[in-house]
Amino acid sequence: MKKLETDVVVIGGGSTGAGVVRDVAMRGYRTILVDRADLGQGTTGRYHGLLHSGGRYVVSDPHSATECAEENDIIERIHADAVETTGGLFVVGPDDPLDFADDWLKGAQATGVPHEEITIAEALRREPRLNPKSKRAFAVKDGTVDGWQMVWGAARSAEEYGAQILTYHEVTDIMRDGEKVLGIRATDHKTGEEIQIDCSFVINAGGPWAGQIAGMAECPDVDVVPGRGIMIAMNHRLVNQVVNRCIYPADGDILVPVHTVCIIGTTDVKVDDPDKLAIPRNEVQQMLDSGEVLVPGFRQARAIHSWSGARPLVKDSRVDLTDTRHMSRGMSIINHESRDGLSGLLTIAGGKLTTYRLMAKNIVDIMVEQLGDDRPCRTETEAVPGSKDQKNYHVTHRLDEAEKKLQKEQIVCECELMTRSQLEELIEEQPMASFDDLRRQLRLGMGPCQGGFCSIRAAGIMQESGKADVERVTELLRRFLKNRWIGLWPILYGDQVRQTALDNWIFQGTLDMDHLPEAEEAHV
Incomplete structure (x- = not known):
């Protein structure tokens, strides 16, 4: 068995894991990230590409709205080459309730989400394909982000600080000695080789699989509920800004221009296994119908690909688990030392891709405190490789x-x-x-x-x-x-x-x- 030794092992190569390994490395710890597949192959690579302004959650999840608003500017700066500053609109459709727009406006003011009400004429000038029967419109700072490019940017930044990135290494065991983590064992799927990594700390950023990973350390009851959502890419950009329906978050209420396509999304259905994500035809039809509400003639455009992703939603006893749409999008950090009596293990789940850097900061802060060190976070101020010239992505x-x-x-x-x-x-x-x-x-x-x-x-x-x-x-x-x-x-x-x-x-x-x-x- 191949053996390595480090200070911190990060499990999970999505946006959160990449953010964690970068943060850990920048604070001066030796660190290794392992993932059973490629970087960004899970939830991070299976979403609609939105860089949140916070507008989506000003009514349903005000805390998440504020976090998104604050992190939006940071991500735009430190991941400039992965972000397109498209701007966005929240639009009251012809059959949408007008009273929600008043609640939305109050929520945006209360949460600090930048916004401006504009006339329908101005909204149509910005987006000519927009439904001309729309009744109100608000401009926000939504953008789009290439999740894979963002993750690879964070990973390469971590490597510059000495981190190792081991893709296609599936964790098979978290080793412990009584109340202390000793390291992990994994299998290299490319070569079949077994590997053991000795360490003093493990951070579990496994997304929808975080509960299974925690179970390897004999820490049960980490209830991460996979919320399946489907999305469809159309063959060109029907809009050049993000267009949202100004309603309580629902299925098919957002159209996002990403690279040369636009993406309609998304549904939200509880599933048992994040490795088995269906793309039901009835939900495909639902997305196409929803696109017609935002952009009349949407169905005449060419759909080129559909996919399904699993949100890592943390169980909340106050919410009916058959309804993942209304589970919180906020981050959740589980301290296994205080909860399970096991030192050297933390788990993080929930959150948004937009808040990935903040999630990493928060969990690494806890790790540093447990280790008795004083090493502040610096990820907010330093751009990743490829973004240091501060030039944002442009579709051309x-x-x-x-x-x-x-x-x-x-x-x-x-x-x-x-x-x-x-x-x-x-x-x-x-x-x-x-x-x-x-x-x-x-x-x-x-x-x-x-x-x-x-x-x-x-x-x-x-x-x-x-x-x-x-x-x-x-x-x-x-x-x-x-x-x-x-x-x-x-x-x-x-x-x-x-x-x-x-x-x-x-x-x-x-x-x-x-x-x-x-x-x-x-x-x-």
């Missing part, structure tokens, strides 16, 4: 870059303007990456063809690089297409049916993917 940035070297650089993915050099550099940096790992960092296959053309090119480039043989590349491509299909099946209608049929003819007819040689499981 890849086009600007491509036009400068159009005759010299091969475009691998026309939809997302991903270049060959970008792909080759990432393959060189991460030779064991799957195509889905590449997708999360480069947006491979996230346009209208859903990988129909670019995935074949990427397969050829990976094989040419010498980082994988033909059998492994074939298996990586097969898995990538299978995963893309999961999000295509529930939304097949209109133009996307023709696109998917074309892709199927290419892969099953021309390439005969199902009958090509397979790689050994351990090497994929």
